[in-house]
Amino acid sequence: MTVYDELGVRTLINAKGTATRLSGGIMRREVAAAMVEASQACVDIAELQAAASRFIAAATGAEAGYVASGASACLLIGAAACITGLDPGRMARLPDTTGMKNQCVMVRSQRNFYDHAIRATGLRIVEVGLPDRYAGAGVRDAEAWEIDDAITDATACVFYVADAQARPSLPDVVAVAHARGVPVLVDAAAQLPPQDNLRRFIAEGADLVAFSGGKALGGPQASGVLAGRRDLVMAAALQHLDLDVFWDMWSPPPMLIDKYRLKGAPQHGIGRSCKAGKEEIVGLLSALQLFVAEGDAARHARWLKDCETIAAALDGFLVTITGSNDIAAVPAVEITLDPDRMSPTELCLRLLAGEPAVALDPALRDKGIVTVNPMCLRPGDAEVAGQQIARVLRQF
Numbered sequence: 001m002t003v004y005d006e007l008g009v010r011t012l013i014n015a016k017g018t019a020t021r022l023s024g025g026i027m028r029r030e031v032a033a034a035m036v037e038a039s040q041a042c043v044d045i046a047e048l049q050a051a052a053s054r055f056i057a058a059a060t061g062a063e064a065g066y067v068a069s070g071a072s073a074c075l076l077i078g079a080a081a082c083i084t085g086l087d088p089g090r091m092a093r094l095p096d097t098t099g100m101k102n103q104c105v106m107v108r109s110q111r112n113f114y115d116h117a118i119r120a121t122g123l124r125i126v127e128v129g130l131p132d133r134y135a136g137a138g139v140r141d142a143e144a145w146e147i148d149d150a151i152t153d154a155t156a157c158v159f160y161v162a163d164a165q166a167r168p169s170l171p172d173v174v175a176v177a178h179a180r181g182v183p184v185l186v187d188a189a190a191q192l193p194p195q196d197n198l199r200r201f202i203a204e205g206a207d208l209v210a211f212s213g214g215k216a217l218g219g220p221q222a223s224g225v226l227a228g229r230r231d232l233v234m235a236a237a238l239q240h241l242d243l244d245v246f247w248d249m250w251s252p253p254p255m256l257i258d259k260y261r262l263k264g265a266p267q268h269g270i271g272r273s274c275k276a277g278k279e280e281i282v283g284l285l286s287a288l289q290l291f292v293a294e295g296d297a298a299r300h301a302r303w304l305k306d307c308e309t310i311a312a313a314l315d316g317f318l319v320t321i322t323g324s325n326d327i328a329a330v331p332a333v334e335i336t337l338d339p340d341r342m343s344p345t346e347l348c349l350r351l352l353a354g355e356p357a358v359a360l361d362p363a364l365r366d367k368g369i370v371t372v373n374p375m376c377l378r379p380g381d382a383e384v385a386g387q388q389i390a391r392v393l394r395q396f
């Protein structure tokens with residue numbers, strides 16, 4: 001009997017990808033074992049975060065790093081760091097940003113539901129650019145000069161959502177922001193693979209970058225990585241760590257927190273609700289190590305094999321494997337349905353109601369396509385998912 005049986009909660013085969021709604025992905029046994037081991041001894045959490053900082057710095061090329069409860073959490077504490085710097089009074093007052101740099105410049109087409117995380121700090125988003133797609137005449141998205149134009153004395157940071165299609169390019173955004181002395185905070189939550197992206201945004205000049213620990217990295221679902229400038233990571237750490245301490249007894253690891261740069265110890269900060277435990281921190285580091293060791297080619301081959309297994313089970317239906325030649329991509333199986341026989345919605349719902357339940361990705365349903373994503377499949381899941389999908393398709 002599993003813990004889920006005991007709770008009366010059904011498990012499902014996740015062929016949708018690392019969706020938080022479906023509990024994210026599957027951690028490797030080694031990662032789970034590292035978390036269990038971490039849970040069996042107490043440590044000074046700042047010392048553990050300092051070790052994480054060294055580890056993340058080595059993996060990303062950044063000066064420092066930190067672990068919080070998700071990419072979203074990392075964006076929140078990263079944005080807070082850009083607002084407050086190392087001023088404990090400001091840290092205490094957030095999300096009241098009166099009298100502080102409290103604006104963030106962001107390309108309008110990059111606005112998304114995750115930007116709640118940065119707005120939660122009291123930052124006000126100043127949108128630039130008009131990606132005219134509906135009138136039919138628009139050809140441009142925001143341009144670097146428009147970001148420059150929107151930067152004022154009240155600008156705490158430029159917020160950039162990384163994506164292969166994002167415009168302007170990150171180096172162009174960094175150039176205008178840095179010319180005005182403004183840091184660039186990057187949401188790269190889902191930008192792995194390719195593995196190069198661990199280093200790429202930092203190399204392109206980003207001051208802080210957030211990655212999700214629970215997506216392709218294969219870490220704990222409630223973990224995220226913040227990588228970047230030492231002073232900003234220090235400011236983020238100070239607003240996240242438990243600081244119920246006496247100043248004269250407080251000796252945080254200097255490479256993470258140089259306490260002599262502070263006029264006093266801040267109180268608990270705005271990031272306190274983004275807590276990561278020792279289990280998440282250790283699990284994330286274990287996953288990061290395995291992710292780097294596996295490499296894009298082996299990971300892609302593993303995912304592609306599952307896609308091929310599923311495509312083979314669907315012989316006779318209109319099925320294509322996307323991303324099969326690009327090791328930087330996540331390959332997927334696209335099933336194109338005959339609208340006279342079954343809609344994408346119906347296929348997804350029937351599979352979810354099946355035994356075992358299989359969750360597919362309906363994002364392309366308006367094009368008549370259902371997608372099978374291999375990222376969260378366990379060994380053997382592809383065979384079962386393929387049979388389940390074929391069984392439902394053959395009924396119509």
Ligand SMILES: *Cc1c(COP(=O)(O)O)cnc(C)c1O
Pocket residue numbers: 020069070071072073114161187189190211212213214223224
């Ligand atoms: C998934 C995602 C996030 C949130 O990541 P978590 O680790 O779940 O907090 C933020 N931004 C983007 C663009 C994402 O895709």
